[in-house]
Amino acid sequence: MIETYLTHLECGLTGKRYDADRLQNLSEAGKPLLARYDLARAARAVDRDALAHREETLWRYAELLPVRDTQSRISLGEGYTPLLRARALGREIGHDRLYIKDETGNPTGSFKARGLALAVSRAKELGARSVSVPSAGNAAGATAAYAARAGLPAHVFMPRDVPELFVHECRALGAEVRLVDGLIHDCGRVAAEEIARNAGRFDLSTLKEPYRLEGKKTLGYEVAEQMQWTLPDVAIYPTGGGTGLVGMWKAFDEMEALGWIDGKRPRMISVQSDGCAPIVRAFERGDEFAKPWEGARTIADGLRVPVAVGDFLILRAVRESGGCAVSVSDDAMREEVYRIGRTEGVFAAPEGGATLAALRRLKESGAIAPDESVVLFNTGSGIKYHHIID
Amino acid sequence: MIETYLTHLECGLTGKRYDADRLQNLSEAGKPLLARYDLARAARAVDRDALAHREETLWRYAELLPVRDTQSRISLGEGYTPLLRARALGREIGHDRLYIKDETGNPTGSFKARGLALAVSRAKELGARSVSVPSAGNAAGATAAYAARAGLPAHVFMPRDVPELFVHECRALGAEVRLVDGLIHDCGRVAAEEIARNAGRFDLSTLKEPYRLEGKKTLGYEVAEQMQWTLPDVAIYPTGGGTGLVGMWKAFDEMEALGWIDGKRPRMISVQSDGCAPIVRAFERGDEFAKPWEGARTIADGLRVPVAVGDFLILRAVRESGGCAVSVSDDAMREEVYRIGRTEGVFAAPEGGATLAALRRLKESGAIAPDESVVLFNTGSGIKYHHIID
Numbered sequence: 001m002i003e004t005y006l007t008h009l010e011c012g013l014t015g016k017r018y019d020a021d022r023l024q025n026l027s028e029a030g031k032p033l034l035a036r037y038d039l040a041r042a043a044r045a046v047d048r049d050a051l052a053h054r055e056e057t058l059w060r061y062a063e064l065l066p067v068r069d070t071q072s073r074i075s076l077g078e079g080y081t082p083l084l085r086a087r088a089l090g091r092e093i094g095h096d097r098l099y100i101k102d103e104t105g106n107p108t109g110s111f112k113a114r115g116l117a118l119a120v121s122r123a124k125e126l127g128a129r130s131v132s133v134p135s136a137g138n139a140a141g142a143t144a145a146y147a148a149r150a151g152l153p154a155h156v157f158m159p160r161d162v163p164e165l166f167v168h169e170c171r172a173l174g175a176e177v178r179l180v181d182g183l184i185h186d187c188g189r190v191a192a193e194e195i196a197r198n199a200g201r202f203d204l205s206t207l208k209e210p211y212r213l214e215g216k217k218t219l220g221y222e223v224a225e226q227m228q229w230t231l232p233d234v235a236i237y238p239t240g241g242g243t244g245l246v247g248m249w250k251a252f253d254e255m256e257a258l259g260w261i262d263g264k265r266p267r268m269i270s271v272q273s274d275g276c277a278p279i280v281r282a283f284e285r286g287d288e289f290a291k292p293w294e295g296a297r298t299i300a301d302g303l304r305v306p307v308a309v310g311d312f313l314i315l316r317a318v319r320e321s322g323g324c325a326v327s328v329s330d331d332a333m334r335e336e337v338y339r340i341g342r343t344e345g346v347f348a349a350p351e352g353g354a355t356l357a358a359l360r361r362l363k364e365s366g367a368i369a370p371d372e373s374v375v376l377f378n379t380g381s382g383i384k385y386h387h388i389i390d
Numbered sequence: 391m392i393e394t395y396l397t398h399l400e401c402g403l404t405g406k407r408y409d410a411d412r413l414q415n416l417s418e419a420g421k422p423l424l425a426r427y428d429l430a431r432a433a434r435a436v437d438r439d440a441l442a443h444r445e446e447t448l449w450r451y452a453e454l455l456p457v458r459d460t461q462s463r464i465s466l467g468e469g470y471t472p473l474l475r476a477r478a479l480g481r482e483i484g485h486d487r488l489y490i491k492d493e494t495g496n497p498t499g500s501f502k503a504r505g506l507a508l509a510v511s512r513a514k515e516l517g518a519r520s521v522s523v524p525s526a527g528n529a530a531g532a533t534a535a536y537a538a539r540a541g542l543p544a545h546v547f548m549p550r551d552v553p554e555l556f557v558h559e560c561r562a563l564g565a566e567v568r569l570v571d572g573l574i575h576d577c578g579r580v581a582a583e584e585i586a587r588n589a590g591r592f593d594l595s596t597l598k599e600p601y602r603l604e605g606k607k608t609l610g611y612e613v614a615e616q617m618q619w620t621l622p623d624v625a626i627y628p629t630g631g632g633t634g635l636v637g638m639w640k641a642f643d644e645m646e647a648l649g650w651i652d653g654k655r656p657r658m659i660s661v662q663s664d665g666c667a668p669i670v671r672a673f674e675r676g677d678e679f680a681k682p683w684e685g686a687r688t689i690a691d692g693l694r695v696p697v698a699v700g701d702f703l704i705l706r707a708v709r710e711s712g713g714c715a716v717s718v719s720d721d722a723m724r725e726e727v728y729r730i731g732r733t734e735g736v737f738a739a740p741e742g743g744a745t746l747a748a749l750r751r752l753k754e755s756g757a758i759a760p761d762e763s764v765v766l767f768n769t770g771s772g773i774k775y776h777h778i779i780d
Contacts, residue, residue, distance in 0.1 A: 056446035056470070076474065076735055077495055080446070082467035088541060105467055105495045108737070109773060141737075149735030151478060168776035174732030342564030345466055345539030347498070347531075383499060383773060386558035 005042040006066045009033040009210050012313055020066065023126045025208050032207040032310050034250065035066050035214050039257040048229060048260045056080040058114055058218040064254060065118060066214050072125040074150045076107035078117045079218050083226040083375070088343040093360060097373035099232065101223060102346055103380055108169065110349070110380030112142035114219070115212030115243060119204050120146035122211040128152065129200030134180075134187035136240065136301040137166035138380055143204060144175035155194065155201065157187035162301065165384055183296055185307045206241035207310040213250065216243045220251025223375060224261055233372035235266040236358050238351035238379055239279055239325070240305035242314035245270060249317035266375070267323035270314060271358040273298035274327045276306060279314055283325035288312050299330045299388050300350035302379065324367065332357035334388055341382070349385055352378030395432040396456045399423040399600050402703055410456065413516045415598050422597040422700050424640065425456050425604050429647040438619060438650045446470040448504055448608040454644060455508060456604050462515040464540045466497035468507045469608050473616040473765070479733040483750060487763035489622065491613060492736055493770055498559070500739070500770030502532035504609070505602030505633060509594050510536035512601040518542065519590030524570075524577030526630070526691040527556035528770055533594060534565035545584065545591065547577035552691065555774055573686055575697045596631035597700040603640065606633045610641025613765060614651055623762035625656040626748050628741035628769055629669055629715070630695035632704035635660060639707035656765070657713035660704060661748040663688035664717045666696060669704055673715035678702050689720045689778050690740035692769065714757065722747035724778055731772070739775055742768030 009018040011027035012034050018024055020035060027033050046063050054060035058079025067073055082102050090098040106113040116139065123131055130153040133143040140156035147154035154175040158166060159182060170177045180187045188205055195201050207213060224231055231252065237245045245268055255261045272280050276296035282289065290311040296304050308314065318325055336353035340346055355376040362368040382389075399408040401417035402424050408414055410425060417423050436453050444450035448469025457463055472492050480488040496503040506529065513521055520543040523533040530546035537544035544565040548556060549572060560567045570577045578595055585591050597603060614621055621642065627635045635658055645651045662670050666686035672679065680701040686694050698704065708715055726743035730736055745766040752758040772779075 053443055074735075075472075077472035077492070082465075084466065088539075102467070104499075105497065107495065107735075109494075109499065109771070145735035145737070147735070148732055149478075165773065165776045168779035169737055169773055172727060172731040172737045172772055172776070172779045173735060174728075337562060338564075341562040342538055345464075345497075345535035345537070345563060347535070347559055347562045381499070382562055383555065383559055386555045386562070389558035389562045 003063060004065060004068055005037040005039070005063055006035060007038050008036050010036050021126065023123065023128060023202055024210060025203055032213070032313065033210040035210050037064055037254065039254060043258045051225065058117070058215065061218055061221050066211050067118070067121050068125060072121050074117060074121045074124065074146050076113070076145060076149060078106050078113040080222060081105050083223060084344065084346065086344050089340060092339070092343055095359070095363065095370055095374065097371070099375045100344065100346060101219065101375055101377050103378055104346065108138070108141040108145050109384060110138040110142065111216070111219070111244060112138040114215035116142040116146045116204065116215070118215035119209060119211040120150050120152070123202045123204065124150045124152060128202035130155065131202050131204050132191050132195055133157070133204040134184050134191045136184050136304055137162050137384065138302060140175070141166060141169040141173070144170040144173035148174045157191045159183055159187060163384070163387060184305055206243055213243050213247045217247035217251040219244055219377070220248035221255065224255055229261055231261060231264060232266050232375045234269060234368055234374045235377070236269040236271060236355040236374065237377045238300070238303060238354045239270040239272055239314060240302045241308050242270070242279070242310050244377065244379070245317055246310050246313040265321055268318050268321040269323050269358055269362065270318050270325040271354045272325065272327045273300055273303045273354065274329045276304050277327035278306060279308065279311065280325040280327045282311065282315055283318060288315065290315070299385070300333060300354060302349070302351045303354065326358050326361060328354050328357035328361065337382055337388070346378060347382035348378045349380040349382050350388060351380065352376065393453060394455060394458055395427040395429065395453055396425060397428050398426050400426050411516065413513065413518060413592055414600060415593055422603070422703065423600040425600050427454060427644065429644060433648045441615065448507070448605065451608055451611050456601055457508070457511050458515060462511050464507060464511045464514065464536050466503070466535060466539060468496050468503040470612055471495050473613060474734065474736065476734050479730060482729070482733055485749070485753065485760055485764065487761070489765045490734065490736060491609065491765055491767050493768055494736065498528070498531040498535050499774060500528040500532065501606070501609070501634060502528040504605035506532040506536045506594065506605065508605035509599055509601040510540050510542070513592045513594065514540045514542060518592035520545065521592050521594050522581050522585055523547070523594040524574050524581045526574050526694055527552050527774065528692060530565070531556060531559040531563070534560040534563035538564045545581070547581045549573055549577060553774070553777060574695055596633055603633050603637045607637035607641040609634055609767070610638035611645065614645055619651055621651060621654060622656050622765045624659060624758055624764045625767070626659040626661060626745040626764065627767045628690070628693060628744045629660040629662055629704060630692045631698050632660070632669070632700050634767065634769070635707055636700050636703040655711055658708050658711040659713050659748055659752065660708050660715040661744045662715065662717045663690055663693045663744065664719050666694050667717035668696060669698065669701065670715040670717045672701065672705055673708060678705065680705070689775070690723060690744060692739070692741045693744065716748050716751060718744050718747035718751065727772055727778070736768060737772035738768045739770040739772050740778060741770065742766065
């Protein structure tokens with residue numbers, strides 16, 4: 001049995017300490033709880049180079065993950081996705097050291113599998129009797145899958161206009177599906193009302209429990225390991241709830257404390273849609289928190305997130321890294337989905353297309369130099385968004 | 391550079407020898423060509439236990455794959471998919487040692503990635519200037535993906551009634567899509583007519599070139615390695631063109647010659663749909679070849695294959711193994727897709743559902759005993775068939 005070095009939880013805003021071994025949602029300040037580890041002990045016990053012989057899933061980083069007992073792992077083979085060198089795409093846009101972290105091969109076809117594998121494993125380990133999640137689509141599918149494998153009933157709440165495919169996926173996986181008028185935060189409200197009436201049902205909303213973040217942070221561990229324990233100059237990440245970006249920044253902190261990487265960090269670029277860009281607006285205004293975006297509209301369902309509870313964590317990481325937040329149009333996303341597909345053979349989600357649109361924009365403005373190494377995060381398969389293709 | 395032990399090709403019917411290093415389709419007898427290796431030399435050079443430290447893709451078996459130069463590999467991270475222990479499903483149906491070889495995580499979401507990764511890599515290595523494939527859907531998507539990554543134009547031919555999602559996938563990946571009135575063999579005819587008019591365009595039809603089989607055989611290598619170099623008592627495989635079943639049987643021959651497994655083989659169960667069961671009919675009649683099935687109809691597009699050029703190879707493997715061929719209804723497939731999803735968190739394709747329907751039928755008849763180890767092959771993601779879900 002591999003030992004986790006998990007010690008406690010900490011409020012992301014106030015730093016107040018919480019018990020890691022009971023079910024927890026937000027802190028008393030209403031902010032995300034972050035999992036903390038004894039990194040000094042972990043540094044002595046874990047040799048980064050010995051990881052190479054472990055299974056190619058996110059569980060290879062088990063000492064830095066919160067699950068206590070290996071028997072509690074709910075796994076469908078998530079993580080350790082390919083970091084593809086994008087040579088043909090790079091030639092086309094004049095960028096040599098270009099990579100795509102391709103999340104399409106995860107269970108249920110998106111990066112959501114990472115967070116939900118951890119969150120469901122840990123919820124079950126700590127005694128949850130059922131789980132609940134509001135979602136634009138992909139998180140619902142992942143929740144349904146892991147809850148089914150865990151033997152826990154799942155209740156998923158999606159906007160009424162979600163593509164039918166996501167509804168079918170959740171039903172095939174045995175989840176109870178509720179369609180809600182409005183967007184993801186409206187789904188969150190209805191889900192919360194039902195949780196209040198159902199003892200033992202645990203809320204897995206983005207950053208409203210501590211462990212989805214722990215799953216998402218493995219994106220950062222993997223990129224470092226796949227680049228031989230270095231990091232790229234620039235990481236371009238499509239931002240809805242922002243868990244991946246916040247998670248990677250946390251992973252970089254941890255890996256530096258572990259002595260696995262030096263202090264050189266990528267500039268973190270947060271990409272949103274012109275039709276829903278609360279983080280971009282807050283970044284430009286110099287705000288610590290992001291105001292809700294009114295009338296959110298975009299073809300990238302994962303970016304249609306008008307309110308992010310982790311807004312200050314996203315903005316903090318972007319600023320500390322020397323990065324920026326930019327928005328792109330739906331037309332540009334669609335065009336770049338075709339470009340990635342045609343040149344690299346990856347059918348990217350529109351969110352993945354958004355990262356390429358951002359790269360092209362930032363190359364034009366000179367914010368990214370042609371010789372810098374860049375990783376684009378394609379967060380899911382385009383197949384679930386195939387309706388955007390002619 | 392890892393050395394392949396590929397030596398030559400051999401007609402699957404007559405045994406006549408052919409050159410492996412030029413582009414080849416069928417033998418002069420009009421039958422599939424099989425790749426042959428110097429297994430005696432490979433046995434001395436490759437230690438099966440050293441494979442554990444290689445990357446978790448099908449390329450870990452490179453010495454037994456046909457690609458000459460590692461630079462020729464066209465890879466998107468295919469293969470080494472999870473072999474999931476299905477405990478909850480096993481409890482529900484009263485079968486303890488039950489496994490699902492889950493192919494949903496492959497690039498483009500199906501087992502077709504295995505064959506096309508190899509076929510496209512080798513076609514490019516041997517000088518093809520473009521590729522062509524008739525397909526029920528999944529092979530077209532995989533061809534489009536690997537051809538794009540290889541920088542080769544792809545021409546895909548699908549039945550006019552194929553779900554729109556497959557058309558969108560191929561277009562997003564830059565392929566030229568042709569919709570044909572009829573089924574996959576009609577697509578094959580139109581594709582062949584166009585190949586005759588276009589020099590340099592290579593035909594990647596199932597078993598009409600030698601290397602898709604080499605990709606599919608890795609299913610057999612992986613199951614053996616994942617079961618610590620033993621094989622299950624029973625393997626249940628949904629059979630359209632049958633490449634996976636034929637490929638696994640070939641892999642078992644090779645591994646036995648390599649000394650990697652002993653002589654104990656699984657009984658191979660070929661599953662088809664009641665609406666298209668040419669192999670089942672030929673098996674029951676004791677025929678060597680299967681007659682074309684008239685009026686093929688099934689929700690499992692991958693099983694809507696009225697004519698298989700490898701029919702005699704499928705039937706031979708099933709018979710040599712002491713297995714059988716059975717057909718199941720579309721209703722049973724759909725019901726079992728729900729059962730797999732609800733119990734194990736895997737959204738299976740109807741073809742995957744068919745394997746469970748077959749297992750339940752064969753348990754009832756006593757052909758499979760409750761204590762036998764069984765592997766079900768879920769050949770692709772249910773997401774592409776989500777329209778079968780209510």
